[in-house]
Amino acid sequence: MPQTLPFTKGHGTGNDFVIIADPDGALDLSDDQVAVLCDRRFGIGGDGILRVVRSAALPAGHQAAASGAEWFMDYRNADGSIAEMCGNGVRVFTRYLVDTGLAALPDAGHLDIGTRAGVKRVTRSADGFEVDLGVWRAEDGDVLVRARGLDVARPGQGIDVGNPHVVVALPTRRELEGLDLTVQPLLDPEPRDGANIEFVVPADPLVRGGVGAITMRVFERGVGETLSCGTGVAAAALAVRLWAGAAAPDAWQVDVPGGTLGVRVRTDDDGEHVLLSGPATLVFTGEVTLA
Template sequence: MPQTIAFTKGHGTGNDFVIIADPAGDIDLSDAQVAALCDRRFGIGADGILRVVRSAAIREGAGAAASGAEWFMDYRNADGSAAEMCGNGIRVYVKYLLETGLAELPDGGALAIGTRAGVKPVSRPDDELEVDLGVFAIDADDVLVRAKGLPVARPGVGIDVGNPHIVVALPAESELDGLDLTVQPILDPAPPRGANIEFVVPSDPLVHHGVGSIRMRVFERGVGETLSCGTGVAASALAVRYWAGAAAPDRWSVDVPGGTLGVRIFSAPDGDHVALSGPATLVYSGEVALA
């Protein structure tokens, strides 16, 4: 008989996930099972899977366990491939831990979560959860991006926030709206690990009351276009900040099809960090039989 497992559906600004609690690491999902669960017609439907597992119970979590992070976010894309990091997913993950009593987040404190991109602290400075994505890297070498709906290839800048991104600036919202992201954009040269691809339009004015503002759409590696991508939001803000120069602000508001997220750049002993804040929602829970 098929194995039946419990799940919860959650999302962060429309970037949605199937959450599976597996503290002891007993559930081994194949790529095909992940894809079946994420299928929007024949499964639950999601952009990816969040497996809630103790760091000590998963091979990739050994370093996180040694550093004191009890929980590891085992994130899988909708096609079953493992991903290093998910900025919306980690907030939804922590929301699940808090709502189910698996963890606590005291006022003014942070909850350390293991990921394939390292341990990420999640805090709650206001009403929303904020994740410190850590030190970021900018690769100024242009990558040409061809996308359906763009009349010519456009240069993109590489941004690494624990996972790889290519960010492309567009001059007008009409170009952003005219993109057909049902077709995967082509990168030249193609990054060895692939990349999420963001298309951004700066607001006019770019900065209002000290906060930068942009609008973004994204094609996620292993998923396709999503309503939101947390790390992509951070990468987009970092790219526009880089293009804008030294006078650019350290706080950004980023509009995506699923809502609005906040980005904050701040100094830390190991260099500048980027943090992402926004809502996290648990929608419903149920049981499903694995194929």
């Protein structure tokens, strides 16, 4: 029987999402339904789905992952596949909670959001919201990346920020702009769960006023090229910081096709945390009927 659902469309620097409120956890979207909702010709259109559900309504395993957070972000890629995290998605999710009155975020306070990669703490920032993505990790060993538009395979650095990434450095913007990301790049070896792939060009000079700067394009697993990827932005900045050595700054500005995001690294007792900041916008609301 067809089901009519209210929805909201939102984006963070062009990385766009269909937001569906399901506080009691009653909705079970199939992969095909998610794919139709995200289809830009036959559905609403989006890079993914954000299902807004109370942590108390989750199965026991997810409740443990969201411990201490009232709300859980059930994120699905545009093809219906499940993803661990989405940095832009967390900010858009927070914007939805705050603007609809489901949660409060005082100027000097914080809001905890549950995800499959654990609880992420969100605070307000000058350009919107900043989310603590947690402790990051550099993977050992190079991954060779082949992409249409590259003459030869290039080495990539694996970075884990709650979900997997492979970052490739390119020497010029011309080479970056010449990539054809309508075709999925190939990874060798291929990670078991796949990875998002970022192609970056460092600025010249790399650092100005204590802030590093890079330009990036991204191919997201389960989606394709997107205008922005929050965790990908963080991974790209971390990889360039790693390559630059001990004198590299902890603050970064990352330009993506959809805008500009900020990244900073903070050392806590449990290790280096990476934080992502940027805007989050709600665009429109409506209703959709699901078959």
